Amino acid sequence: LIVACNIIIQLQLNFFCISVMAFRLKSYIQFALIISVILSSLHYYLKVKEYRFSPRFIRSMGEKYAGRSPSVYVKSIMTDLRASTAGPIIPAESLGVLDMLKGRTAVNRQKKLSNEKSTVWLSVNFGGIQGRIHFFHLSWSEYLALVGVPMKSIGSSSLHWMNQSCTVLSGSLQRHRTEESFVHEHFEPGKHVRFGVFENYIVEISEDTWLLCYGRGLTMASFLYCFLGWISQADFFSPILMLSIALYSLLVDIADYSLQFYHRFFR
CATH class of the missing domain: 1.20.5 (Single alpha-helices involved in coiled-coils or other helix-helix interfaces)
Structure with missing residues (x-):
């Protein structure tokens, strides 16, 4: 039992x-x-989904300014973007929502764009590539930015949930796929380099290279990639500035879509 x-x-x-x-x-x-x-x-x-910017328009704008002096890039691109109907553009001098905390007025935002000190740049580490970036537009699914690399750098493009296209404005860029043979692709000013969703490349960028980059996809997922680079360099100001600009752009984007919705259905 x-x-x-x-x-x-x-x-x-x-x-x-x-x-x-x-x-x-x-x-x-x-x-x-x-x-x-x-x-x-x-x-x-x-x-x-419908996106604000046309890749063809961005490529043509990149070809237009390829080979010109880097000192005119921000001002000229901002002028073309404001003349188009693409959507809200981040002011060159904007610190995002930090402007409200600093009490910056509309007069401050009217500084000459040719004055490089007034243009806001973010220091970034793209998989080992040291550079700086200025955002013209940034949302959860789309971005447009000017990227500058002052010194020769080699790194990884890493995996992103985005389709990205960069036009070489000055300098040069080489790349090859990490999982394929060591066949290099070389891009000179005026050429376009594309990075597909979750495509990883080893990238070599020459000194004084400037790129006009446009991406579509889940841009928010790539923020972690940027944050890891900043933390590895003990840079704690850039993440704060990035979040400030992203939040400002998100609020402006919501306001713009709300205005379009109002005009479409209530007027």
């Missing part, structure tokens, strides 16, 4: 353990399915 009771208890314990494991496995499968549905829906939305 004792042996039979022990067997029954052991069977019950085994059944309980199997039930717990089955419940956990079911929970894991449900969680994986939910994540899969969310990611698939997000991927589909990013594929079919």
Whole structure:
């Protein structure tokens, strides 16, 4: 009788353990399915949504200013963007929402764009490539920026949930796929280099290289990539400035879409 009771208890314990494991496995499968549905829906939305900027317009603008002096890039590109109907553009001197804390007025934002000291730049580390970046537009699904690399650098483009296209304005860029043969692609001023979704390249950039870069996709996911570079260099101001500019751009974007919605349906 004792042996039979022990067997029954052991069977019950085994059944309980199997039930717990089955419940956990079911929970894991449900969680994986939910994540899969969310990611698939997000991927589909990013594929079919309307974007503010035309890649053809950005490429033509890059070709227009390729080979010119870097001192005119910001002012000239800002002029072309404001003349277009692409959407809200971040002022060259804007620190984002930090402007409100510093009490900067509209007069401050009217400084001459030719004065480089008034243009806001972010120091960045792109997978080992040291440079600086100025955002013309930044949202959760789209960005347009001018990237400058003062010294020769070699690094990785890393994996991004974005399609990106950069026009070489000055200097040069070489790249090759990390998983393929060592065949180099060389890009001179006026040429366009494209980085697809989750495509990783080894990139070599010559000194004094300037790139006009445009990307579509989940830009917010790439913020972590930037933050890791800043933290590795003990740079704590750049992440704050990046968040300030991103929040400012998001608020302006929401206001612009709200205004368009109002004009479309209520006027």
